[in-house]
Amino acid sequence: MQNNSNISDGNTYHRSFFLDEKLFEYILGHTSQPDETQKSLIETTSRLGRVSAMQVAQDQGVFLYMIVAAIRPEFAVEIGTFTGYSSLAIAKALPPNGKLLCCDVSEEWTSVASDYWKKAGVAEKIDLVIAPAKETLANLPDDKKIDFAFIDADKGGYKEYYEQIVPRLSDHGLIAIDNVLWSGRVVDPKISDEDTVSIRNFNDHVYQDDRVSSVMLSVGDGLTLVKRTN
Ligand SMILES: C[S@@+](CC[C@H](N)C(=O)[O-])C[C@H]1O[C@@H](n2cnc3c(N)ncnc32)[C@H](O)[C@@H]1O
Incomplete structure (x- = not known):
């Protein structure tokens, strides 16, 4: 966003x-x-x-396409699909055997996404689950590995989604997390609303996590990439 x-x-x-x-x-x-x-x-x-x-920026869409094309995930997850721009970018870059699980709570917005997946010829690669993403992630089989995850939903849920995804991340897997700069509010000490505080705490949590390497990129509204190191 x-x-x-x-x-x-x-x-x-x-x-x-x-x-x-x-x-x-x-x-x-x-x-x-x-x-x-x-x-x-x-x-x-x-x-x-x-x-x-809320839609990701055009340059960010291309960036997602590039990293997904490089990773070639068999199983990718998107938390926060909205009308489908980021999911289209991810799905278009999947290898022939790749699947994308889209998690959202809005039937209305994701119905637009579903139409566009069909138009783009990628609908067969995408499963959409309408439910709180923490439930959808918790319902994955225990041994299901995630090769790529894009987190772009409710900011208060970021830490939980991250904690659910990191243990499932495959050796070559990556997590991309959107809005980590929150329009610059993360560095404004006068701002202390719930979302800003959640993102600040989340960013600190990732930085202090010794299971991973991470890089915060100034793409779009700030995008962090995370890879497991152990
Ligand atoms: C910023 S938008 C996603 C934008 C999308 N990535 C794009 O490029 O168009 C956030 C989405 O998260 C969804 N969302 C909010 N809370 C959620 C939750 N608890 N579980 C799953 N999705 C949620 C909203 O319905 C909304 O569609």
Whole structure:
């Protein structure tokens, strides 16, 4: 999710809060462009109004596509699907035997995602479960390994999702966590709302976790990548 959304040529796009418009346009101008299905999904989502800001940014979608294409996960999980932009990016990069489990609580928003999975020809690769993500993760078979996870749902749940996923992460697996900069609020001592505090605590938790290596990237609203080291 990004803070600044702009309308350009009928497409809504999202600018990282720390980039000025010119620089962001330059970055988008030198990044692979969304295909027709993705452009249509951006437009459809923008018609939902303010909630459309929850969609990952275009450059972040390409970034997800790249890392998933490199990892070639057999089993990927997305926590927080909304209208499907990030899941489309992930599903398009899966190898032929790859599957994506999408977790969300909204029938309404994910019905848009389901339509676009069909349009993009990736519906067969995706299982959607409508339930709180902690239940969906808890219901996975004990021996089910996760090769890639994208966490982008309720911020108060991040630590629990992370703790559920880390023990299941395969040797080559990665977790990507969105919104870790929370539009810069993480470094503003005057801000102490619940979501900001949750993200700060979550970021500290990951940094102090000696099971993993992590890197916080200034992509979109901040994206942390996590890999198990033991
Ligand atoms: C920021 S949006 C996800 C955006 C999406 N990744 C994209 O690129 O369009 C967050 C989503 O998390 C979902 N969500 C909120 N609480 C949840 C929970 N407890 N379990 C699963 N999903 C949840 C919301 O319904 C919403 O669709």
